[in-house]
Amino acid sequence: MRQNTLGRGEVRVSGLSFGSAGIGNLYTPVEPDQAAAAVDAAWDAGIRYFDTAPHYGLGLAERRVGEALRSRPRADYTLSTKVGRLLEPLPFADGDDLDNGFAVRATHRRVWDFSADGVARSIDDSLKRLGTDRIDMVYLHDPDHHLAEALGQAYPALERLRAEGVVGAIGAGMNQTAALTRFLRDTDVDVVLCAGRYTLLDQSALTELLPEAAERGKSVIVGGVFNSGLLADPRPGQTYDYAAAPPALLERALRIKSVAERHGVPLRAAAIAYPLRHPAVASVLVGTRSPGEVQDAAHMYGLTVPDALWDDLRAEGLLEGGVR
Template sequence: MTGHEPDRALLPPGSDAGSRTTVFGCAALGGLYRPSSREEAHAALGAAWELGFRRFDTAPHYGVGLSEEYLGEFLRGRPRDSFTLSTKVGRLLVDDPTVADGTDGFFGAPARRRVTDYSADGVRRALEESLERLGLDRVDVVLVHDPEDHLDAAVREAAPALARLRDQGVVTGYGVGTNYAHVAERFVRETDADHVLVAGRYSLLDRRAERGLLQACAERGVQVLAGGVLNSGLLADPRPGAPFDYAPAPERLLDAARRMAAACRARGLSLRAAALQFPTRHPAVGAVVTGAGRADEVRDTVDQLRAAVPDDLWAELDTLVPDQDLLP
């Protein structure tokens, strides 16, 4: 099975080279790790828009709807054909005053709980509710979110439901968003998805997506969106205690990240610059999903994306990649 013109789904008219390789990920707008106010979220989005971002990715999971609400408020005043937007399905949101702040890592979010639902009806309902929170009449791409514990339902129910919506013209494309390369690969091989968002599995340190996923996507014309390219922060600042995959990094990974950082410094670059740019060197990767939540972070991200990384540095970084069989 092949994808259905995946580039058209996420490339708005007039996009410049930067927006074609970068998607503004909106998890931080939902209060990931720390609260995000409406003013702070809008300032970050305003900086992103000014710097040329026209591709946005959100999800009900991000701040139990708060990310969608902030993003929708910002985008509603802009022509609908000037940007593209993806959101996700697989979780329905229910008001619940007993939910503690900080649940699932999101702070300052509404008192709602997530209800897992990968059925065809759940998918349609989730999309309808996302459109209500966004205040928009459509999204471009819908991704099945974190289906690893419900993969059969995702493949047999959610995917066909989204394929029908695509074929009816309700959405432009659909796919899967996951932290697991093998989950994404099964989704690609057993559905006619257009897109894969794989988080953390194709980075300077973690290249497990190379083992099968990227080849499968290339064969089927599925566009890969690479998220989590800083590996939870280890590739932003490889200090003792730095996280990898949301837990303290093992010493061997910390050592590898430090060696990579030293190689970058020797050429006057930051490790962040190499980490943000690395995934798009593979022909199957259509874009990197960034995760800045403040205006200053957005500007720094763009600075890192604009830095020139020499070929000899890429070659040296390849020699420092840790044994993939030993990754946690």
């Protein structure tokens, strides 16, 4: 599988990467053996970049990723996690965490913290959960409503850790483009993780974010390429950005699927391939929860998508622009 270097640094990522929210019991439980098998399947497919976060299952995803990778040579893969939400233990584990999207016991509460001390504590906690001696890449996680603190305290803390060699690359991960573009302009991040804003249904990252990254020699990891389900399997009742898909978007997704199938390309393959055409995009991050889902994503990644498909999508007004 193709490997790319982030920005002007030395951290490398595979073109397809493993998102661990699913094995952190996103929405529904995943058995431990299935979680481990999903990571094993990713490794067997050539995936060498694994992303996680304390938020995912109140630390469950970090523990599962760390355990599944423990027997692998540490120099052979890239591991990222995120800061901004500290996990504070609760005196009583009463109820579940489904209000936050995860089918786990509510053993902890999340506390927003983008202070320098919060960054240090979060990384220390993540190292323990992951069972590793280093993290290759750290993102500021969803600092949308905490930008002043994130820019003024958390980012400088990450910059110091990078300078000291504690982490190899730093960045920010969000579901919007405006603040990520600001991080590219106003800081020296290596990478930004942009979820859902550079897909076959939403090319808003093309307006400022991607040109800014390309001009500054920074990298973009693209997540949410299926827009939470609609581009994986467009049908009535499917979700778009974690809510019921509006009828107009469902119709658009079905039209895109029809064009792709005329070229013999599954819609999932087109959804994965599209972001990777931009020179600033280093990897597509796909959330998977089983070996079968991993194998399917890897197969879709490996399929050839002809240029004529993109031409036809533009001709039918289904693709706003992008790299030819």
